[in-house]
Amino acid sequence: MKSFQRKWEGLEVTIITVIVLLLLLLAYLNWAIAVLALIIVVAAYLVNYNTLHNRRRLAREQFGAMMKNVTQASNFALQNLPMGIVLVNKQGTLVWNNSVFADWVTVDWNKLQKMSALLPGFRIDKIWGKSGYMTEKYDERYFQIIYKFIDPRDTRPDIHSEDELAEHAVMALYFKDITALEKARIKAEEDQPVWGMIQIDNLEELTKGLSDREYTSVWADINNIIMDEIDRYEGFIRNFQDDMYTFAISRGALHEMEENGFKVLERIRKLPSPRQVPATISVGISENVGSVKEVSSRARAALDIALGRGGDQVCIMDGESTRFFGGNTAGVEKNTRVRARVVSQALHELMLDSDKILVMGHKREDYDALGGIIGVVAIARTLGKELRIVLSKETSAIDKMVTVLKEDEFWTEHIITPDAAKAWVDANTLTIVCDTHRQEMVAAQEALEISERRIVIDH
Known part of the structure; x- marks a missing residue:
């Protein structure tokens, strides 16, 4: 607007300069006609100036009214649309909230309010600097929370250090009440x-x-x-x-x-x-x-x-x-x-529900443990499952039997050490322990701890 005004004022100066030069030329030729022309030009300028002035005033008033309406609409949206809005700093403390959130969640501004105190499942460290959504429950209400990181460097180029960023950055949390939808989902799940x-x-x-x-x-x-x-x-x-x-x-x-x-x-x-x-x-x-x-x-x-x-x-x-x-x-x-x-x-x-099977006994394996391992391996082999047998480093009691087993290529390829078992196993691996029920006694304790699916066969 100001740029346009500056351009228009410059154009006015140019026009006035040209008119003055023309009037001087006309006065040189015929001063009486020049005086008449001057009167006409001044009258036209005054009429045009008054018209332009009124138009500019009207445009400013309309633009001001429009900005006021936009501001009022923005404030109304922030305070009254059916969505709670909260700003939270890096410490998880409430910086600001709109009236809708205050209607849903009791906020005492006389005290330092932590979001984790209002919503026990809320963890600011889990979402800081990220964008996404989650679902939380407060009293009898369920909320879908859309969170977005507000980086102050977008409007404050003078912020450089991490300390300054932590001081001025906030997370914007948008709360949408999904109580009816969530209760319907829970009911449908419970009715299954x-x-x-x-x-x-x-x-x-x-x-x-x-x-x-x-x-x-x-x-x-x-x-x-x-x-x-x-x-x-x-x-x-x-x-x-x-x-x-x-x-x-x-x-x-x-x-x-x-x-x-x-x-x-x-x-x-x-x-x-x-x-x-x-x-x-x-x-x-x-x-x-x-x-x-x-x-x-x-x-x-x-x-x-x-x-x-x-x-x-x-x-x-x-x-x-x-x-x-x-x-x-x-x-x-x-x-x-x-x-x-x-x-x-x-x-x-x-076993049918498992892709990988790990079989082990106790440390210092004896023939009871080895016999159990052989039996379990036989079942797994008939099902065509990927499997490994882990033996501890102290197998002196069964060395002769292990030597006999390793004459078969299958046993040579599938017997592994505890360290190899730890690298091979994952959370979904079915781990079968034979001849002991004590975790500290198994041949590969670290591998057992990784697996979440376990079977213990003991007498």
Whole structure:
């Protein structure tokens, strides 16, 4: 605007100079006509000046009004649009917030306010200097927080040092209330069905030698508790053998069962028994998302793991993690072959879900440890899995057997040192430990700590 004004004023000077020169020339030729021309020029200039002055004044007023409206609109947007806005310094302290954020989150400006005190999950060191978004909960509200680093050097070229940058830089946080959307997502997640299987561990032992009436009474007592437990959580359950059930409940109901500690196990144990043997059940649950065939297969595998651990417990398989509840009794095993079957089947299922398998025993391996390793390796080889066997540096007790094994090219290629195991293993590697349950005793402790999926086979 000022540049345009300067250009226009320069043009005026030029025009006036030309007019004066022309008037002087005209006066030289005829002074009377020159006087008349001067009067006309002055009158025209005054009229034109007044018109231009009014137009400039009107333009300034309109531009000023427009800037005022833009400023008011910006202030209104900052303070009243449905988005909370916060500025935070490098220490995580609130520098400024708009009124919308103040309506959502209680801010006491009489005290030094830390964002971490308002939002416990907030960590300024995790986002400082970055841009992105995250979700946080405050009271009963869920917020999507879009964060952006405001670099003062964009407007302050005089800032050079890191200390000056830290003093003047801020993070802008934009809070969007997504409570309704997040609650709908959580509800949809909690409503997802999970599949499970239940087995009465010792029905044969409980009812051995009983009459048909007594058998029916014992079975009915157990059945009623199982049915009542699933009905209580609005689930679906069917009994397809005398001692076997399949059921489906919501994910939310499963979490509620976990919070209550699966009281059904205790209710079953407290049932009176004619043979003075406590009844127990085992439960396998798959919390995975997948086809009905996949989740039912995982539920069966979870049940087999629960049985293999002695029964009277719940095993929940969720992705790569497995959770257990119960297991308060000594456990009832029908016979050794059953235990061997369920353990081997569970081992088989876990191996199928793994790309890499690491097998080890304890330090100073003996023939028990080596025998367990050989058996596990045999199963893994039939599945065509990539595997390694790690032996400690102290194998004097089994050197002769190791020498015999290494006559086979497979064993020569796949036996590695603890250091090599540490480099080879990753978090998703299935690590199987034989003949010890103490972490400090394993052949490759550092490799074991890296792996998050572990199986311990010990007697």
